[in-house]
Amino acid sequence: MMNDALKKLEELLEKEQFEKIKAISNPYLHSFLAEWIEWLEPSKVYVCTDSEYDEEYVRWKALYYGEEKMLETPRHTVHYDNYYDQARDKQNTKLLVPKGINLPFLNTMDREEGLREIKEIMKGIMRGKELFIGFFVLGPKNSVFTIPAVQLTDSAYVMHSEFLLYRKGYEEFKRLGPTRNFLKFVHSAGELDERKTSKNLDKRRIYIDLVDETVYSANTQYGGNTIGLKKLAFRLTIQRAVREGWLSEHMFLMRVNGPNGRKTYFTGAYPSMCGKTSTAMIPWENIVGDDLVFIKNLDGVARAVNVEIGVFGIIEGINQKDDPIIWQVLHSPVEIIFSNVLVKDGKPYWNGMGIEIPDEGENHSGKWWRGKRDAEGKEIPPSHKNARFTVRLEAFPNLDREALENPCGVEVGGMIFGGRDPDTWPPVRESFNWDHGVITMGAALESETTAATLGKEGVRAFNPMSILDFLSVHIGDYLRNYLEFGRKLKKTPKIFAVNYFLRENGQWLNEKLDKAVWLKWMELRVHNDVGAIETPIGYIPRYEDLKVLFRQVLNKDYSREDYEKQFKIRVPELLAKIDRIWKIYEPIDNIPEELFQELEKERKRILEAREKYGDYISPFALEK
Numbered sequence: 081m082m083n084d085a086l087k088k089l090e091e092l093l094e095k096e097q098f099e100k101i102k103a104i105s106n107p108y109l110h111s112f113l114a115e116w117i118e119w120l121e122p123s124k125v126y127v128c129t130d131s132e133y134d135e136e137y138v139r140w141k142a143l144y145y146g147e148e149k150m151l152e153t154p155r156h157t158v159h160y161d162n163y164y165d166q167a168r169d170k171q172n173t174k175l176l177v178p179k180g181i182n183l184p185f186l187n188t189m190d191r192e193e194g195l196r197e198i199k200e201i202m203k204g205i206m207r208g209k210e211l212f213i214g215f216f217v218l219g220p221k222n223s224v225f226t227i228p229a230v231q232l233t234d235s236a237y238v239m240h241s242e243f244l245l246y247r248k249g250y251e252e253f254k255r256l257g258p259t260r261n262f263l264k265f266v267h268s269a270g271e272l273d274e275r276k277t278s279k280n281l282d283k284r285r286i287y288i289d290l291v292d293e294t295v296y297s298a299n300t301q302y303g304g305n306t307i308g309l310k311k312l313a314f315r316l317t318i319q320r321a322v323r324e325g326w327l328s329e330h331m332f333l334m335r336v337n338g339p340n341g342r343k344t345y346f347t348g349a350y351p352s353m354c355g356k357t358s359t360a361m362i363p364w365e366n367i368v369g370d371d372l373v374f375i376k377n378l379d380g381v382a383r384a385v386n387v388e389i390g391v392f393g394i395i396e397g398i399n400q401k402d403d404p405i406i407w408q409v410l411h412s413p414v415e416i417i418f419s420n421v422l423v424k425d426g427k428p429y430w431n432g433m434g435i436e437i438p439d440e441g442e443n444h445s446g447k448w449w450r451g452k453r454d455a456e457g458k459e460i461p462p463s464h465k466n467a468r469f470t471v472r473l474e475a476f477p478n479l480d481r482e483a484l485e486n487p488c489g490v491e492v493g494g495m496i497f498g499g500r501d502p503d504t505w506p507p508v509r510e511s512f513n514w515d516h517g518v519i520t521m522g523a524a525l526e527s528e529t530t531a532a533t534l535g536k537e538g539v540r541a542f543n544p545m546s547i548l549d550f551l552s553v554h555i556g557d558y559l560r561n562y563l564e565f566g567r568k569l570k571k572t573p574k575i576f577a578v579n580y581f582l583r584e585n586g587q588w589l590n591e592k593l594d595k596a597v598w599l600k601w602m603e604l605r606v607h608n609d610v611g612a613i614e615t616p617i618g619y620i621p622r623y624e625d626l627k628v629l630f631r632q633v634l635n636k637d638y639s640r641e642d643y644e645k646q647f648k649i650r651v652p653e654l655l656a657k658i659d660r661i662w663k664i665y666e667p668i669d670n671i672p673e674e675l676f677q678e679l680e681k682e683r684k685r686i687l688e689a690r691e692k693y694g695d696y697i698s699p700f701a702l703e704k
Contacts, residue, residue, distance in 0.1 A: 085110035092117050093125050100127040101213075104253045108260045109230065113213065116232055116266055121204040122211035128239065129215075130248040138212060138243060142236035145210075146276040147301075148417065152426030155415045159237050160444050161302045162277035163454065165284070166420060167466050168304040168311065168549065173286040175315065175552055183554055184668045191291060198287045198296040205268040205298060209234040214242055216309055217249040218263075218317065218374075218387045223487035225374045225385045227317060228252055229263040231308045238267060238306045241417060241470050245390035246309050263293050263316050265308025270299035275446060277301060288315050290552055303392055303419070303468060310392060314372060315552040317387075322553045322561045325568075327375040330546045332360035333368040333386050333490070335480045336603040344603045345483070347373055347384055347573075348496035349546040351527040355498065355580045355595060357393050361405050362596045366480040367473065368490070375492060380570030383489035390472045395421060396465050399434030402592050405478055414475040420444040422462040430463040437462045491571075493606040498578035499527030499543065504653040505579040507590055507646050508598035510605055510612060510619040514566035517575025519678035520617065523559055524661045528581070542664055556670035563674060576602050577618070582646060589646050597629045613703050616685035617654060620647050620699060640700075649697035651690045658683050 089110060090098050101113060117125060126141075128134040142148040148157040174187050176194040211234055219225035228249050233239055253262070273279045284299040295312040297305055304311055314328065321328035331347040338344055345368070350356035360370045369386025370393065376383055393406070395418070400407045410416065422429040424441035431437075440449040444467075445460045452460045473479050483490045495517070511517030523544045542548070544555065551558060566572050578598055582589040601621050604610045612619035623643045630638035658679050665671050693701050 083107050083110060085114040088114040088118065093127075097125055097127045100129055104250075106253065106256070106258050108258065109253070109262070112230070112264055113232075117211065119199070119203060120206040120211060120232070120234075120266075120268065122206035122234065123208050124210040125213065126210060127213045129250040135243050138236050138239045141210065141212075142240045145236055147235060147237040148240070150426075151418070151423065151428060153411075154413045156413075156428070157417050158421065158423050158428060159417055159419045160275060160277060161420055162273070162279070162281060163445050164281055165278055165300055165302050165305075166444065166464050167302060169284055169286060169300065170549065172284050173305070174288070176287055176289045176291070178291065183551075185548055185555060186551055189287070191289065194287050195289065198285055198298065201283055201285060201298050202266070202268060202296065205270055206234045210236075212236060212239040214239050215248065215250040215253050216242060216246040217252050218246070218309060218313060219385050220485055220487045221247055221249075221252055222255070223385070224376065224378070225487070225489060226252070227263060227320075228256060228259075228261070229265065229309050229313060231265045231267070233265075233267040233306070233308075235267065235269045235301060235306065237301065237417070238269075238303075241303060241307050241392070242309060244415065244417065244470050244472050245307065245388050245392060247389055263308075263313050265295045265297070265312060267297040267306050267308060268299070269301045269306070286312070288312065288552065290316070290319055303470070307392065309388075310372075311550055314550045317374070318547070318550065318558070319552045321374070322557055325561065325565065326377065327562065327565055329373050329375060330371070330550060331373045331495075332356055332370045333373045333384050333483075334360045335366035335368060335483060335490075336599050337365060338603045338607065339609070342607070344493040344606050345384065345490040346494045346496055346599070346602065347375065347492055348498065349522070349525070350498045351500070351525075351541075351543050351546045353394065354500050354527055357391070357406075358403060358592070359595050359599070361403060361476075361478070362599060363405050363478060364596075365599065366478050366483075367476055368480050368483045369473070374489075376489070377565065377568055378488060382492040382569055382571075382573050384492050385486070385489040386484055389474070389484065390470065392468055392470050395430045395467045395469045396463065397432035398430070399432060401434060405476060408477070409471060409475045410469060412475065414471060417470040418467070419470070420464040420467040422448060430467055431461055431465070492573040494574045494576055494602050496576045496578055496602070497521040497525050497545065498580065499525050499546070500581045501526060501579045502528065502581055502583045504650055504657050505577055505582075506620055506649075507580065507582065507594065508576060508578045508601060508621065509615070509617060510602070511575040511577070512618055514572050514575065515563060515674055516618065516678055517577075518559070518562050518566065519675050520682050521575055521577035522562070523675060524657065524679075526657070526660075542661070554670055556668065556672060559675060560672045563672060574602075574606050576605075584645065589642070593634060597626060597633050600629050600633055601625065613699055615649055615697075615699070615702055616689045617649065617682060622703065623699070644698055644700065647699040649686075649689065649699070649702070651686055651695045651697065654686050655683065658686075
């Protein structure tokens with residue numbers, strides 16, 4: 081016997097599409113779909129199963145509706161977002177919370193008010209448009225990590241992107257039956273202009289309902305605002321993780337290859353434009369994922385999976401010399417969506433690609449020529465700083481395929497935290513223990529701001545665990561869960577901090593590929609294969625070990641002078657940082673006491689070292 085929602089769906093859908101939904105025995109799903117299809121009023125509905133035909137249908141519709149255009153290389157397409165819809169809209173991305181809930185740092189809104197507003201904006205928003213319904217899973221299928229999700233969107237580009245980025249989940253929904261345990265996403269690009277980009281940006285809203293685990297997104301196309309399973313789902317999974325005692329993190333997952341065929345897995349949290357993807361893509365190491373991970377305690381061991389199966393990567397600066405693997409992928413006839421790049425004669429171009437860029441073409445501003453200015457008088461570059469490429473990980477020759485699909489995940493040997501820090505942290509260091517790393521490396525992370533979020537660039541921003549933009553719980557609860565997670569492990573991953581952006585007199589102190597050496601050193605430290613120098617802020621490498629690694633890994637000399645500049649302990653800057661972090665957390669209720677204890681212990685160690693060695697301490701002075 082059909083429930084009322086299923087009867088409603090039978091009225092709303094063509095028979096073939098209805099049968100696809102009916103095959104999923106889940107009344108909670110049926111109710112959700114019936115309510116929203118009726119509310120959005122699409123002219124047509126297409127339900128995507130896991131079939132290749134349905135994926136091809138979405139690909140074709142992205143071209144047919146003009147949201148994507150073909151490029152010269154087979155299977156390459158380009159998508160443009162509105163000129164003013166080029167990054168995550170932090171101002172209009174709001175967490176809908178019940179009255180009386182206080183979440184510091186986070187952009188919250190009364191839930192009832194937010195639902196009223198978004199429903200009003202989305203009423204009939206899909207008239208004359210086609211609604212695509214897609215089923216996906218976060219994490220490997222049929223695993224302790226699996227979280228199912230359903231996406232409603234009138235953008236074939238968004239659905240196409242999700243097919244590239246996530247595992248198909250229609251059969252998983254059928255297998256799971258009547259569960260409430262799925263995430264829900266409702267998106268409409270809204271009215272489109274002549275370039276097929278979202279027109280009504282004044283009504284751009286991204287509202288995240290934490291109670292019902294549903295995200296509503298309207299009048300925007302930029303992937304970070306619309307691809308439900310990416311950073312929108314991330315807010316919901318963070319809440320789940322804190323509630324259930326595991327970690328949902330903004331981290332890459334990669335394999336670093338040690339001596340004698342040893343495989344060691346690392347996670348890494350870096351804010352946008354801080355070297356996260358380029359670290360995960362070091363040519364002689366192996367990528368598992370570049371952005372989001374779930375980490376769970378399985379039998380006392382921290383094990384991690386990549387939430388995704390694709391990359392939604394920043395393309396700016398990717399060049400053949402520094403990023404050979406990504407470069408190779410971007411020039412292969414694999415399925416790729418380029419977004420907000422310059423196109424000339426069917427070829428994509430982007431800033432910093434290391435080859436000559438044409439003086440005219442088409443980009444996110446429409447017809448482009450060198451020197452063109454926008455309405456504010458600002459010169460428009462060939463490609464947007466936040467231009468992207470979307471591609472499946474299977475296109476990468478260095479993919480660790482077994483780790484990607486292992487339903488039990490891989491053991492985490494080390495966790496890395498890194499930001500854009502011009503003057504304080506050394507290039508790499510190891511924490512004394514779990515609590516020290518979580519607090520002084522993760523919870524104290526800062527970076528210079530970049531183009532991936534709308535707002536000012538070049539400002540030093542506090543960004544604990546590189547998760548502040550996505551946090552959906554109280555920061556105190558998040559940190560407490562982190563600390564407790566480590567305490568419950570029988571085998572705790574080592575924690576490291578890296579900084580590729582030290583500068584002196586305007587000059588970088590490191591070259592771009594030096595990070596490959598820091599990775600090898602961290603891998604050796606996980607297995608206690610090399611010693612280290614104890615400093616007030618953790619363990620740093622010994623010069624002799626790095627000298628050997630620079631020769632082995634990069635085949636280059638590494639001077640004592642470079643080492644001393646990079647790894648000196650900068651006392652005034654480190655003390656200033658502790659003061660900054662302390663002042664940020666001090667006024668907030670519910671912060672774990674361990675945070676202030678760890679910061680105070682670090683301050684005391686730094687002051688004692690200053691008494692003995694002065695303001696700038698050579699690593700050679702600390703070597704025993």
